[in-house]
Amino acid sequence: MKLPKVNQQHLLFSIALGVVGLLINYYPIQFFANVQFVLGNTVTVIAAVLLGPWYAFVTAMLASTGLMINWDSPHVYLFFGLEALFLGYARRRDIYALYADAAYWLIIGAPLVYVYVTFIMDIPSSHLGFIIAKQGVNGLVYTSIASLLILAIPKLWFFKDKVKDRHRRLLSAQLTYFFTLMVTLTLLFSALIFNYYYLERQQTMLRKNINDAVSHLATSAQNYINSHKTVIANAANQLTIAADDPLRWQPILSNLHSSYPGFISMLIANPQAEIVAASPVSRLLAQSKTQNVSIKDRDYFIESFYNHRLFVSSVFLGRGFGNDSIIAMSAPFYTNEQHTTTAGIIEGSLDLNHFSHVDQTNEYAEDESVVMVDEQNQIIYASEKLGLNSLSPFTFAINKGVYQTSLELLNIERPKSIVPEYIYAHKTLDNGWTVYILKEFSPLLKLAEEQMFSSFIMLLISLLGTFYISKKLSALLTVPLEAVASQFSPSGLGLNKVQSIDENSPKEVFSLYQRLAASKQQLIDHQVELEDTVARRTEELEAANRKLKELVDRDPLTGLYNRRYAERKFTELLDFCLRSEQAITVAVLDLDLFKKINDNYGHLAGDECLRIFAQLLQKYFKRDIDIVSRYGGEEFLLILPLTNALHIQHHLNSFREALAEFEMISPEDKRSFHITVSIGAITANPNYADELDKWIKIADDNLYQAKQDGRNKTVIDIITQ
Template sequence: MINLYPVLLIANIPLILGNIVVVIAAILLGPWYALLTAIICVSGLMLLWASPHVYLIFGLEALWLGFAKRKNVYALYASIAYWLLLGMPLFYLYATFFTHIPSASLPFIALKQSINALIYTSLGALIVLIVPYFWHFKTKIIDSQRRTFNAQLTYTFTLVVTLSLLSSTLLFNNQFIKRQKATIYDNLNDSVVHLGTFTSVFLSEHLKAINNAAHWLSIDNQGQEDWQYQLTSLHQSYPSFITMLLADKKGNVIAASPKADLDLSLKPNIADRDYFQQAFFYQQRFISSVFLGRGFGNDPIVAISAPIYSPKQKHNPIAIIEGSLNLNQFAQIDHANTQNHQQAMLLVDGHQKVIYASKMLMLKPLTSLKMTLVGEEYETGLPMMNIIDTKNPMPEFIYAAFKLKNGWTLYALNPLMPLIKLIEELYLATFAILIIALLVTLYITRVVSLRLTQPLELIAKDFGQKHTTTLDIEQVENEAPQEIYDLHQRIQKSKQTLINYQSELENSVTLRTQELEKANVKLKSLSEIDPLTGLCNRRSAELKFNTLHEINQRNNETMVVALLDLDHFKQVNDIQGHLGGDEALKAISALLVSTFKRDTDVISRFGGEEFLLILSFSEPLKIEAHLNHFREKLAQTRLSNPLTQAHFTVTTSIGAIMASPRFSASLEDWIKQADINLYKAKDSGRNKVIYTQIS
């Protein structure tokens, strides 16, 4: 809707503001939503201008800005690049091949489009920057890289400077051009009144001269024989007449001046001329339209005529007097307008035939004036016309008109092109000033951002070091703004607090580490040792088996795995209680340790009342006797219940196997075979050792 009503400045220069939403869509949503937005926005321009180029140029701009956002390029910088590389060249080519815009104006119009784009891009980017709603827009495109403070500050300054400079310059240019228009039109009005008055006086003076001469000849009693002399004398007094003549009632020329230019013996006749008929038959003073002379030459002339009467018959004309004005006199009137060298003068008669035209108009006398009033879409507020190229929609002249009493019209014209050139120069100056201002802004904002960020970097550097650099601190204290200095003081206090806390934390961590190491040792012990008997548990036994298996396999030694199970241990728990049962487990554990005391012997509480023996480097003939010795010694050991002081004994059944390490690398396979022997021992009466060798 905004694009349907662009702000028209001057000379068909509109200011488009509706494309602000295209910029916002490109920043927030990316290229494709921006393209859709552009199609909607520029449809208003299409309805207004009926030119499809808007879809191409502004659609490409929307895509360019959207993809630039994905590449972390700021919208204003992207807009400048687009119009320099694509926008202005595309518009120039389109206008060259598809419009009637003069080629001399194309660079300016293309530049105007780019300046317009910078205005609405700056506005759109600023709206996104200052409106809090857009900061937290859910589907907003997030920059893939975090921007530096220097870049953000520079861009913000650039937006503000660009928008402020362009807006103020446009307002200034507009006001200046309005004053210039008023000055031009006032000068035109002054000129046309001056030239019109001068022309009216000139015509009135010569009309009066013809009228006085007719009156004088009417009352003269000397007769027609003396008229030639009198006519020559009159012509000398009024040299602005190129020729003068007297004609009788039949239209025959009877006197002429200069006489040498007309052969009266040929009896020239002017009865067919308007100036004769109007003066003789209608008996009135007459100023003719411009026409082509004859007899005295073929130059275009304007005739002034009046009737001559007989002294005796004052109502019956006997002749007429006529003077042909020298049209070059109008050139002198034109040249008299020395204050306005750019202005042109055009004088036409009542039939719109050219009487006089300045050289720049390229119109010859007697030609019919063909002019078109144009420039309605040019917001100048001035009347404009085309004379040279009537089909061109671009106006050629600003004009003011003055109507003379005899029906002639005088035009004072001022070429529009100098005003256009002035506007172009103003816009070019605006663009040049903008470029300079942007460069200065980039430099200044870089310096300002460094003055802000450098103390912060020094503070951060100082915070990360244990020892403060005196030079850096002095720079912060002497040059930094008050807010940064206060921040530095607070950070210094926080740093000291943090150092103290760090020392306490280090001491606490050291203490906790020592405690943790002790706990780990204890935990490791608990994870490998049975807490009741002090023997290694099943998991530890499996790990030790793997080590012993590798050693025996390398040395080609046999291994023994034995399972011990206390006989009727449930009855022991039932009779003696769990304390008695625990005492029995401790006693058998101690007896096992005292019996199988080699470093390589592995004794493990396998679970409940079961124990596991893993023995290496054993002699096949002695191992069974050794196991029986342990069994007998256990049966003879008297156990005591710590609660009741009652004495009791326990026996054990043992299942054992001996085999080469090649038998199996899995402890489960060894235990499975030993468990078979243990079952046989229990099944055959308990308190026995069943031992087998596996080849």
């Protein structure tokens, strides 16, 4: 295959366009999430329209390099390279670029994006629709811009050796495309601007709501901690007053615990770090039966007893006296009001399930979650649906990938994924704890997807309406011109055409009509005369053609169709049987010992024998769809569609027997004689073979067998598979 010659000017122009596209694509326009407008591909469309597919491919490879540098994703070469070739070949077939690009993304681009995202990229399937939609939208945007640039820049109209239209375009089609292009671009940008501000508003509302939620929860948690710290401090003061009467400690502790159920348990320890009072009392009694309970190694005892301060611990797992994940609050109490001698400590284990209650009772959305960590980043509480365990470190990754929004994003389950999992807000409490509110990112992306799909369904409906209106508007401009032009054609003789040119027509068109009307009648007279002459000649030619066709397709002796006609018709009959799923029979018939007829009775008798044989064939095989032909000499061919396999052999034998009984008369000496025929046939489904020769081969083999068996026989193969 000879390769086309490279046009150096076109190659340089395509490379220059590609470099421009590379620079533009290196700075894609951010819209929302991972939607970026790659306007650099505009130059690829220009190259496809002006230069054809392969120069456009060169431009696309260079322009896509800007995206490759930016995104580090080689799929851009495949998607946009194929798009360039598709647009280039569509241009060679006079298909407008906007229509061709819409077809590309619908037929080729969308399936490719689906396969690539599903099998190669680490992106949830819920994002698939949004990704496919944004690719198609991108294509419509830069194709519309490119088409308008070509229309707006006169130098591109007269680009040397550019791709030419194969057929001259209609003015109405050009006007319709121009109007459709303008409306498409206008509606596209209107929809995109609306969606942009709508999504910005949604993000602002989300940011406000999530910040309000984290502030509320942080305040609630801070108040919860402070109130219980106050309880512990007040209890320590009360125990200082009753320090000289240890018997009062247990009742004080039990009453206090019943008033503040936010503590899982409470205890009082003496200076020896032995628990001397507890609530509920049952825990202390259960422990005391086996051993003395000592807490001298606990931070809450050491910090309060020795450092004389109110202490709030980090989260830890309780040991011995309760096995829950707890936060201990403790404070010392003294033997005197001067706080010189420590009489013991009081401790309360704060109930972390309170945060679960706050999480459930606050009016958060279903897709919001709560995480609370202490100053060491250990999880104090996490919403159940997150699947995070208490006391484990809270590990996450701040998402700064290609999904650009004005919200703060993070990932927990897939920290390395480019797809964000959660929108978040956080606030740190006075004691160093941090509260996080997490909201799933996918609902926002789903909202953007629905908004985009809704907008572009409306766009599609608008475009269909625009296309219809544009065609009507184009007709208002072009119909009068067509009416003027029709005056030079035979169709212009009708009144309907004349009536379309009247005082309501544009002045220029009406003036042109008046100037041409005077010369039209002369043209019509000459035309009528010429038509009469042509009609006579045409009728004579058609009659001659019919006679010639009859001579070409018929055997002059028998009047049957000839071999060429049968072979030509076989394919049509085969297709007919395929559609109706019916069998077809091909039979070859050969007159037995025909040479003896010529030798004994003369050639005129032989010819008469062939004519009578042909008439008998036509009598027995007389359906319109049956092909009865003379195959050569004394051989005849039958092609019988819609065959009943159970009866075909009987029908062939009936003909053979009738022929054997038929009395032939020699035209010269009026002697009578009989003749027989041997038949070889095949009946099969039409998908047995496409070529007639393969059917005839089986029939010939069976004919040979009939001859071998003594002639005047019928041998048929009925193939059911």
